Amino acid sequence: MAWFETWFDTPYYHILYKDRDFAEAENFITLLINYLNIPKDSKIIDLACGKGRHSVFLNQLGYEVLGLDLSKESISHNKKFENSGLKFAVHDMRNEIYPQISSEKADAVFNLFTSFGYFEKEEDDKKIFQSISNILNDGGFFVLDFLNAKWVENTLLKEEIKTKEGIEFTIKKKIENQHIIKDISFTDNGQRFDYFEKVKLHTLDAIKNYAEEFGFERVKIFGNYQLSDFDLENSPRCINVFRKRQQN
Template sequence: MAWFETWFDTPYYHILYKDRDFAEAENFITLLINHLKIQKGSKIIDLACGKGRHSVFLNQMGYEVFGLDLSQQSIDHNKKFENPDLKFEVHDMREEIYGQLSSQKVDGVFNLFTSFGYFEDEKDDQKVFQSISNILKDDGYFVLDFLNAKWVENTLIKEGKISKGGIEFLIKKKIEDQHIIKDITFKDQGKDYHFFEKVKLHTLEEINDYAKEFGFERQLIFGDYHLGDFDLERSPRCINLFKKVE
């Protein structure tokens, strides 16, 4: 199995990342929605939704939301939040979405907080863009929130320890063959564990080439979660705003 099929579905992944900033995430979503001006009641897919924090908040803002994620554990957790306008399903982002969740195409697809770049084969990256293009209405929005590869290179901390939930995680990072690799080791109840994360550092040009191939036009790039201007050297994020063109 690929690293993301095992690591994301373990309780340790959620322990390590349990302190993510919900206030920052909700502020980002609010700013993003205000910028896009998507009408209330529109359909939005939260692709790679994790434990559903963005899906739930978008639904509270008045949208019909479909949260999709490969992790069965995450989707099982999210089911308790469901209502007639908020649904969660297990889904591999490389597979077609249309018809599986709705009889209609959607107004927006959000892929947030570095949920892209996991696949070794370029064809799998292309499948993601293809599936999103097929489910999105013309003039619909695709938001791809990704790492700024240059900033990652400039700020890389090679080794550190993080204590969460009574567990000390040793984190080692390196850049190799255009990938950022995070090596994660720890011990729990006398047993040693080893996982890793591996994300391809796609360039702006690579991402835009995928977008153009599948009918998207890049509108803007934001550099942070406050929707600041993108700066190649200093921006931590590369938040791509695409519109599907006819």
């Protein structure tokens, strides 16, 4: 199994990342929605939704939301939040969404907090853009929130230790063959665990080329969750806003 098929379904993944800033995330979503000016009651797909925090907040803002994630554990957790305008389903982002999972197309697809770059094969990256293009209405938005590869290279912290819920996580990072690799080791109840994360450092041009191949145009790049303009050397994020071209 691929690293993300095991690591994301463990309780330790959620322990390690439990302190992510919910206020920052909700502020980011609010700013993004205001920028995109998506009408209320529009359909938004939260692709790689994790534990559903963005899906729930988008629904609270007045949108019909479908949250999709490969992790069965996360989707099972999210089912308690469902209502008439909020649904969750297990889904591999390389596969088609429409009409297998959703009978209606969407007005926007959000792929947030570095949920891209997991796959080794370029054809798998392209499948993601193809499936998103197929599910979006003409003129719909695709927001791809990715890390800024240049900033990662400039600021890489090779080793750190984080203690969460009494567990000491040793995290080592390296860049190898245009991937950032994070080795995560820890001991719990006398047993040692070793996991890793591996994300491809896609360039701006590579992402743009994928998008254009499948009918998107890039309309904006933001450099952080406050929606500041993108700066190649100093921006921690590379938040791409694409729009699906009108089909003839």
